[in-house]
Amino acid sequence: MSALNAYIDKKVCVITIEGRTIVGTLVAHDHNTNIVLKGAVERVIRTPDDPEPSVEVPLGLYMIRGDTVCVVGHVDEPLDASIDWTKVKGAVIGTTKH
Secondary structure: OOHHHHHOOOEEEEEEOOOOEEEEEEEEEOOOOOEEEEEEEEEEOEOOOOOOOOEEEEEEEEEEOHHHEEEEEEOOHHHHHOOOHHHOEOOOOOOOOO
16 A cells, blocks of 8 residues: 555645755545656745745646656645745755766
């Protein structure tokens, strides 16, 4: 049994090997860790020296190939809702090499 089964119909955050951060409700996955999210958004966090605000790009129903998934984690929804993601700044997450 996959550990991801516990996250079905829950809000998760997926970080890809390219350093993308995608948040949404997990609706499906398979043995290759291909993931399907509904209500997905990509969080583009700007660096502190970038004058532009960080953004959440709506993706809707979104599939992520398993070979690009680095980390999947459960999102604390009350805490997540309390954060103004447009004001968050941070360092760029680098890519992961295979």
